[in-house]
Amino acid sequence: MTTRTSLRARRTLHVTGAAVAALLMLSACSSSDGTSSGAGPSASGPAKLSGTVTVFAAASLQESFTALGEQFEKAHPGAEVEFNFGGSDALAASITSGAPADVFAAASTRTMTIVTDAKDNASAPVTFARNQLEIATLPGNPDQVASLEDLTKPGLKVVLCDKTVPCGAAAQKALDASGLKVTPVSYEQDVKSALTKVELKEADAAVVYKTDVRAAGDKVEGVDFPESADAVNDYPIALLKDSRNAEAAKAFVALVRSAEGQKVLTEAGFLKP
Known part of the structure; x- marks a missing residue:
C-alpha cells in the first residue's frame, strides 16, 4: 500500500537548514552581482525552479524525506514536492507500468534494478544511505x-x-x-x-x-x-528519465545527497553510504 503526500497540505516544519540558507544566499548574490566571471547570464541568476516534483520513496524514508521536502520548498518557493511512500517493490512496479514520477528512492539495489532494467527508465542510481x-x-x-x-x-x-x-x-x-x-x-x-x-x-x-x-x-x-x-540494505536514488520536471528533480536529488541531507538522514538513524 502506498501513501501519496503533498507537502502543501501540511504545516511547515521548523527545521534548521544550513544548505537551504546557503542556497538562498547564493541566489541573492547571483542576482545582484553583475561582475561574475561565469559564462552564464550572472545578472539574472540561475533559472528559478517551479512546478511539482513527484518522488516515489520507500516507506522507511517517510519522516526524513518529508523534512527534506519542506526544506526544498523553502529554498524554492515556486516548487512543490509530492511524495508517494510505500513498499519499494510496489513502487517499482508502478513506475515500470507508467506511473508518472520524477525521482525514485528505493530501500534496496535489487528493487532499483527493476526500474533501471526496464527500458532504461532511470539515470545511474547513487547510494545515499544504508539501513539496518x-x-x-x-x-x-x-x-x-x-x-x-x-x-x-x-x-x-x-x-x-x-x-x-x-x-x-x-x-x-x-x-x-x-x-x-x-x-x-x-x-x-x-x-x-x-x-x-x-x-x-x-x-x-x-x-x-x-x-x-x-x-x-x-x-x-x-x-x-x-x-x-x-543484512544491511543500501538505499539508491535515481532521476527517472521520463521526468516531467527534470531540473527540479535533479535539485531534490542533490539536496538528499548534500551535507544537509545526510545530516537529516543520519539523525533519523540511517547509516552513511
Whole structure:
C-alpha cells in the first residue's frame, strides 16, 4: 500500500537548514552581482525552479524525506514536492507500468534494478544511505525479547515484512544465516505496516528498520541483534528519465545527497553510504 503526500497540505516544519540558507544566499548574490566571471547570464541568476516534483520513496524514508521536502520548498518557493511512500517493490512496479514520477528512492539495489532494467527508465542510481534491522517490541518489552532466536518462542506473535520487499528480504537473510525459522502471524507489504501491528498491540514483535523504531518513539521498544550487521540494505536514488520536471528533480536529488541531507538522514538513524 502506498501513501501519496503533498507537502502543501501540511504545516511547515521548523527545521534548521544550513544548505537551504546557503542556497538562498547564493541566489541573492547571483542576482545582484553583475561582475561574475561565469559564462552564464550572472545578472539574472540561475533559472528559478517551479512546478511539482513527484518522488516515489520507500516507506522507511517517510519522516526524513518529508523534512527534506519542506526544506526544498523553502529554498524554492515556486516548487512543490509530492511524495508517494510505500513498499519499494510496489513502487517499482508502478513506475515500470507508467506511473508518472520524477525521482525514485528505493530501500534496496535489487528493487532499483527493476526500474533501471526496464527500458532504461532511470539515470545511474547513487547510494545515499544504508539501513539496518532491529526488533520492535511492545513498550517495556514484556515478552523479554533479547535476540533473534527469541522470536521463535511458542505463542509469540511476530510480524515480518513480505519476503519480496527489502525489509522482508533482509530479515529472511538474517534468519537464514542463523539457521532460524520464524512463523509470523502476518507478512506485511511495507515496513510501516509491520511496525503498526506492534504499535496497535496486534503483534508482540516485528523485524523492522532502526529508523522506524526511532521514528515510533515510545510506542515501541527496540532490540538490537548482531545478525542484522550481515543484512544491511543500501538505499539508491535515481532521476527517472521520463521526468516531467527534470531540473527540479535533479535539485531534490542533490539536496538528499548534500551535507544537509545526510545530516537529516543520519539523525533519523540511517547509516552513511
